Amino acid sequence: MEKDAAEPDSSRQRNGAVVGGTLYGEFTDTLNDRVRYSVSLTESALTIQKITASPGRTKVVFNLTDCVGCRAHRADDGADVGAYVTAYFYQFKRRWMSTGTARQKVEQCFRVALVQDPLVNLQEAERWASAIRDFSIRQIPRRDGVLYGEVRRPCRVMVLVNPHSGRGQALQLFTTHVQGMLTEAAVPYTLVITEHQNHARELVRKADLSKWDALVIMSGDGLLFEVINGLMEREDWEQALQTPLGILPGGSGNALAASVHHYTQCPPAWNEELLLSCGFLLCKGLVVCLDLVSVHLASRQRLFSFLSLAWGFVADVDIESEKYRHVGAIRFLMGTLVRLASLRVYQGRLAYLPVKEALRLGRGAAKPHPPPSTPQCHSLCSSSSGQPLPQTSPNQNSRHGQNGDPNSNHNTIQNSTNNTITAKRTAEAPAESLTRGPPDSLLPGLDQPVPESWTLVQEEDFVLVLAIYQSHLAEDLWTAPGAGPDDGLIHLFYVTAGISRPALLRLFLAMEKGAHLACGCPHLVYQKVRALRLEPLSPQGVITVDGETVEYGPVQAQIHPRLARLICG
Ligand code: ADP
Numbered sequence: 001m002e003k004d005a006a007e008p009d010s011s012r013q014r015n016g017a018v019v020g021g022t023l024y025g026e027f028t029d030t031l032n033d034r035v036r037y038s039v040s041l042t043e044s045a046l047t048i049q050k051i052t053a054s055p056g057r058t059k060v061v062f063n064l065t066d067c068v069g070c071r072a073h074r075a076d077d078g079a080d081v082g083a084y085v086t087a088y089f090y091q092f093k094r095r096w097m098s099t100g101t102a103r104q105k106v107e108q109c110f111r112v113a114l115v116q117d118p119l120v121n122l123q124e125a126e127r128w129a130s131a132i133r134d135f136s137i138r139q140i141p142r143r144d145g146v147l148y149g150e151v152r153r154p155c156r157v158m159v160l161v162n163p164h165s166g167r168g169q170a171l172q173l174f175t176t177h178v179q180g181m182l183t184e185a186a187v188p189y190t191l192v193i194t195e196h197q198n199h200a201r202e203l204v205r206k207a208d209l210s211k212w213d214a215l216v217i218m219s220g221d222g223l224l225f226e227v228i229n230g231l232m233e234r235e236d237w238e239q240a241l242q243t244p245l246g247i248l249p250g251g252s253g254n255a256l257a258a259s260v261h262h263y264t265q266c267p268p269a270w271n272e273e274l275l276l277s278c279g280f281l282l283c284k285g286l287v288v289c290l291d292l293v294s295v296h297l298a299s300r301q302r303l304f305s306f307l308s309l310a311w312g313f314v315a316d317v318d319i320e321s322e323k324y325r326h327v328g329a330i331r332f333l334m335g336t337l338v339r340l341a342s343l344r345v346y347q348g349r350l351a352y353l354p355v356k357e358a359l360r361l362g363r364g365a366a367k368p369h370p371p372p373s374t375p376q377c378h379s380l381c382s383s384s385s386g387q388p389l390p391q392t393s394p395n396q397n398s399r400h401g402q403n404g405d406p407n408s409n410h411n412t413i414q415n416s417t418n419n420t421i422t423a424k425r426t427a428e429a430p431a432e433s434l435t436r437g438p439p440d441s442l443l444p445g446l447d448q449p450v451p452e453s454w455t456l457v458q459e460e461d462f463v464l465v466l467a468i469y470q471s472h473l474a475e476d477l478w479t480a481p482g483a484g485p486d487d488g489l490i491h492l493f494y495v496t497a498g499i500s501r502p503a504l505l506r507l508f509l510a511m512e513k514g515a516h517l518a519c520g521c522p523h524l525v526y527q528k529v530r531a532l533r534l535e536p537l538s539p540q541g542v543i544t545v546d547g548e549t550v551e552y553g554p555v556q557a558q559i560h561p562r563l564a565r566l567i568c569g
């Protein structure tokens with residue numbers, strides 16, 4: 001019987017034949033060996049066609065760009081002489097009970113039973129599985145004009161999971177959604193569950209990186225921030241940054257994961273669908289360059305950031321919404337509504353180096369910022385013009401102070417519940433840390449005035465200042481529509497005081513579709529810059545870098561294009 005099933009048919013290709021680069025074979029169904037299929041494999045597709053007595057043939061074409069892996073195996077039943085080929089696809093399919101499409105797993109299996117010898121059948125199955133794997137690895141969805149690298153194969157991955165991120169489900173999500181996919185793609189991984197804040201940072205600072213082909217973060221953006229800064233603390237930071245970094249959304253703030261998905265130009269995805277998409281990209285292993293931003297704080301600490309620098313509304317919402325962490329990503333919406341209800345104005349000075357100027361000046365005119373180990377004396381309260389800044393600045397502009405008291409916004413800041421949260425989330429470096437990295441040729445010392453080529457923003461009353469270098473600030477906030485992972489740009493947004501609550505809400509609602517810049521809001525300003533400096537005048541407040549609170553005070557930053565590498569489609 002087995003032989004019959006494989007008997008060559010003169011009207012079709014010979015079994016196992018390779019004709020014009022196409023592998024051809026006839027196999028049987030996994031459940032019913034009387035149902036036969038003709039199977040053909042080209043570089044781009046696996047085509048399976050049912051062979052029936054009737055002229056009508058059912059044909060299914062699987063695009064190999066959707067395939068993460070394939071394996072050959074024997075049946076559980078030892079008596080079965082046949083071998084099996086199972087290929088794993090993640091295809092775009094209509095969502096169940098919802099509109100649009102999302103990647104969904106499709107397993108395709110056929111049975112190889114050419115002869116009575118199980119070993120020969122298994123060898124043939126392995127030949128097919130290996131051909132499907134080889135072609136699939138080469139078939140990766142790529143965008144025109146993007147320069148890609150690939151992770152080394154076989155790829156050994158360290159997966160770092162923060163068990164407390166998001167709703168505390170990162171580990172469970174990894175087990176249910178990612179683990180199987182990595183097995184299907186034959187990607188060996190080592191799971192590291194972080195035990196405390198800065199655990200990942202310390203670990204990558206000391207790790208033997210020659211053992212790893214990729215470092216993957218299953219958490220929110222905070223854990224990747226730790227990892228990047230841990231890598232920057234290594235003596236071999238330049239080499240260490242060549243290790244591809246992957247992101248799997250497991251937190252409540254999954255901005256990079258949302259951005260990575262967005263760069264693939266696939267339909268929008270959220271929650272588990274976003275996780276599946278990022279897992280898929282990890283299995284495919286395409287690598288692009290990632291810009292990093294060097295951030296200097298008043299205490300002379302230097303940090304590296306991949307996502308954002310925020311002050312005012314956005315930073316407050318990020319940190320205040322920590323208390324709604326149990327609801328997941330929707331915490332930002334809740335935080336936004338709460339903060340809108342008591343809108344604050346923040347006083348400070350903002351200056352930036354516009355891209356046009358940076359291009360005109362070459363790499364920039366500033367004397368490079370001295371390395372952090374050089375002693376340097378400067379006052380936290382010096383302004384860009386060298387004049388002392390006022391120590392307090394009650395907010396006169398806010399219309400939304402508590403009890404109608406114009407100073408009550410000031411009180412709100414002082415009395416805000418941030419302190420405990422801040423203490424928990426402050427991005428403090430471990431005691432022995434020393435961030436290295438390239439010199440910041442665009443930045444003078446924080447105590448020096450900014451160069452003349454910089455633009456000084458006239459306004460001093462802000463609702464928010466946000467520098468972002470990825471497309472998304474959260475899963476549903478498409479903040480910088482034109483941003484790419486390696487565009488060499490800081491996308492600087494600020495909203496000046498005087499904006500009404502409904503107008504600000506409209507901006508955030510429009511941001512879901514990346515349409516906020518088309519709202520015609522006179523208070524919203526957008527600039528593409530290479531460097532910026534922010535000097536808050538309000539005595540207290542929150543500044544975040546990649547969603548992590550950093551010390552409050554003067555801060556400046558510059559972009560370093562293509563410093564790191566990111567697994568991305
Ligand atoms: P989320 O998006 O849910 O906030 P993050 O990845 O941003 O998730 O992590 C939140 C914070 O938790 C970060 O400051 C990170 O450094 C810290 N962290 C990482 N691992 C642990 C751990 N095991 N216990 C406590 N905090 C941790």
Ligand code: MG
Nearest residue numbers: 220221222253
């Ligand atoms: Mg976070």
